[in-house]
Amino acid sequence: MAASTSRPNVAIVGxxxxxxxxxxxxxxxxxxxxxHVKMLASARSAGKRIDFKGKSHTVEELTEKSFKDVDLALxxxxxxxxxxxxxxxxxxxxxxxxxxxAFRMTPGIPLVVPEVNPEAVKGIKLGKGGIIANxxxxxxxxxxxxxxxxxxxxxxxxxxxxxxxASGAGAAAMAELEQQTREVLDGRPATCKIFKQxxxxxxxxxxxxxxxxxxxxEELKMVRETHKIWGDERPKITAMCVRVPVMRAHAESINLTxxxxxxxxxxxxxxxxxxxxxxxxxxxxNRFPTPLDASGRDDIYVGRIREDISRNGSGxxxxxxxxxxxxxxxxxxxxxxxxxxxxxxx
Ligand SMILES: NC(=O)c1ccc[n+]([C@@H]2O[C@H](COP(=O)([O-])OP(=O)(O)OC[C@H]3O[C@@H](n4cnc5c(N)ncnc54)[C@H](OP(=O)(O)O)[C@@H]3O)[C@@H](O)[C@H]2O)c1
Numbered sequence: 001m002a003a004s005t006s007r008p009n010v011a012i013v014g015x016x017x018x019x020x021x022x023x024x025x026x027x028x029x030x031x032x033x034x035x036h037v038k039m040l041a042s043a044r045s046a047g048k049r050i051d052f053k054g055k056s057h058t059v060e061e062l063t064e065k066s067f068k069d070v071d072l073a074l075x076x077x078x079x080x081x082x083x084x085x086x087x088x089x090x091x092x093x094x095x096x097x098x099x100x101x102a103f104r105m106t107p108g109i110p111l112v113v114p115e116v117n118p119e120a121v122k123g124i125k126l127g128k129g130g131i132i133a134n135x136x137x138x139x140x141x142x143x144x145x146x147x148x149x150x151x152x153x154x155x156x157x158x159x160x161x162x163x164x165x166a167s168g169a170g171a172a173a174m175a176e177l178e179q180q181t182r183e184v185l186d187g188r189p190a191t192c193k194i195f196k197q198x199x200x201x202x203x204x205x206x207x208x209x210x211x212x213x214x215x216x217x218e219e220l221k222m223v224r225e226t227h228k229i230w231g232d233e234r235p236k237i238t239a240m241c242v243r244v245p246v247m248r249a250h251a252e253s254i255n256l257t258x259x260x261x262x263x264x265x266x267x268x269x270x271x272x273x274x275x276x277x278x279x280x281x282x283x284x285x286n287r288f289p290t291p292l293d294a295s296g297r298d299d300i301y302v303g304r305i306r307e308d309i310s311r312n313g314s315g316x317x318x319x320x321x322x323x324x325x326x327x328x329x330x331x332x333x334x335x336x337x338x339x340x341x342x343x344x345x346x
Contacts (some may be wrong), residue, residue, distance in 0.1 A: 006346065008126045011038040011070040011094060013062055013085065014077030016045045018171040019099055022335035023074050024052050032339060033346070040066055041077070067092035071127035072342055075099060076334065088130040095345065097132050097338045104133040104225060111228050113140050114340040115275045116147045126345045134341065135229060136221040137333025138162050138241065141250055144300045144332065144334060145325055148274040149267060150230070154259035157236040160222060163244045163251040164206060165291060168329050169194060177245055198244050206241035216241060249291035250333065251326040255308060261318035264305055271302050276332065281305050289326040298336055300327040 009028070014020040020041070027034065039050055039059045046061040060066065062085060067073060073094040075082050082102035089096050103109045110120035111133045124130045135143075142160055149155065166177040173194045180190040180200035190198040197204050208217035219239040227233045244251075271277050280289045281303040288303035309319030327333060 006034075007033045007035040008071035008342075008346075009036045009038070009069055010034050011040055011066060011068075011073045011089075013040045013073060013075045013081065013089075014099075015039040015050060015059060016041040016048065016171075017076055018167055018174065018330055019076035019334045021171075022330040023076065023339070026052055026331065026339045029147040030339060030343070032343065035071075035149045036069075038066065038070060043197060064088050066259075066295055067094040070094035071344075072097070074335075074338055074342070076338075081322045086131050090131055093127055093129050095124060095126050095128065095130050095132070097134060097341050099134045099334050099338055101136065101221065102133075103131050104135060104221070105228065106133075109133050111135055111225060112341050112344075113143050113147075113229060113337060116143055116233070116342055117229055118344050121341065121344050124345060126342070132341055134334065134338045135225045136218070136254065137168055137329035138164065138218065138239075138250060138331050139222050139229070140337050141300055141325060141327035141329060142222065142254060142328070143226060145271055145274060145302045145323065146256065147230070148270050149256065149258075149262065149321065150235075152260075152270050153255050153262040153265070155235045156259050157257035158226075159238050159255040161253045162206070162218075162220075162222075162242060163203075163246070163253075164241060165244070165246040165248050165250055165329065166199065167248040168250060168333070169207065169243075173199075174247055177247060181245075185232075195243070199243065201245065203242055203244045206243055208241075215239075246291045248330060249294040249326055249328045251289065251291055251294075251324065253304075254323045254325060256321045256323070258319050258321065262321060262323075263299045263318065264307055267321055267337070270304055271305070276300060277302055278304065279305075288324055291326050294326040296330045296331070297328055298331055300325055300332060 040062040048059040073089040074098040079100040079102040082100040109140040204220040218241040220240040278299040289301035304324035
């Protein structure tokens with residue numbers, strides 16, 4: 001018998017990974033009501049012990065039978081695992097919130113940022129199956145601050161450049177950045193296993209596959225997912241995604257073209273009231289958001305809020321805005337957003 005859905009039984013698929021570990025922290029910190037928790041990972045991790053809410057739990061190998069009596073399954077074990085086990089979980093009655101890209105663009109599957117489109121989960125109930133997709137981390141970090149501006153002045157074009165941390169590529173990538181940093185400082189060659197190029201003291205174009213049009217997959221996710229979440233394909237969006245040697249938390253430079261004039265003061269007022277947004281915008285002291293500000297935090301930090309001067313003299317003054325944002329992609333970009341989705345279902 002599944003637990004009453006006011007205290008759902010929860011399975012965490014990929015619990016030993018970077019996002020999986022963050023799931024545990026977020027569930028505990030938000031005091032998410034849980035009946036029983038099931039920790040799932042690959043056969044490699046089966047038998048490991050993980051503490052949660054003061055109790056030690058044994059990691060089990062993920063199998064087709066893992067979802068019996070589970071009401072909520074939080075998936076973060078990669079796209080192929082989600083594709084294989086997501087439908088099995090849903091069939092067994094466990095509602096899936098999936099962090100991979102497996103179902104994000106599947107018609108009929110909601111792609112949700114709770115601050116933006118909570119209505120998309122209407123009708124979905126915990127313990128009754130169904131799949132909900134968590135957007136790409138860079139998309140979430142962009143849309144939490146940009147959506148309230150879009151609602152006020154309509155984004156017609158958006159140009160975004162990302163500065164993406166190692167944690168976005170998982171626990172092994174974080175370990176690789178740490179190891180390479182030590183190696184380079186010791187004058188030894190950097191060991192490259194996760195990334196093909198030296199990461200420490202370097203930066204490179206995002207490691208996802210490059211398509212025929214020259215865009216990599218991460219960039220296209222930001223474009224397509226935004227259109228799906230906003231339910232509007234009209235905004236023109238282009239992205240340039242780059243990995244930087246930061247351990248945790250992404251940053252993004254965002255340029256907006258708006259359909260209506262919006263002053264810096266108006267934008268700041270909107271962002272000040274926006275849920276999930278904090279402003280760090282101290283021009284006098286040249287103090288703006290950094291990944292260290294955002295690390296371990298729930299909010300997306302926004303600064304460099306300024307009018308785009310490239311429009312001066314064009315008659316389009318006031319229709320362009322620049323922002324610099326930073327957000328912890330393990331939290332708001334992954335685990336926190338997924339838990340907030342689950343909270344909508346309670
Ligand atoms: N990192 C981010 O910021 C971020 C953001 C949004 C979405 N995501 C998505 O979340 C997923 C996980 O990312 P991550 O960064 O947490 O990666 P990670 O640190 O590499 O962790 C991967 C997890 O998947 C498990 N796993 C691997 N193969 C498995 C199998 N055959 N059966 C069961 N479990 C298996 C691993 O278990 P073992 O320890 O047993 O190998 C581990 O728990 C990916 O789909 C990623 O795209 C990540």
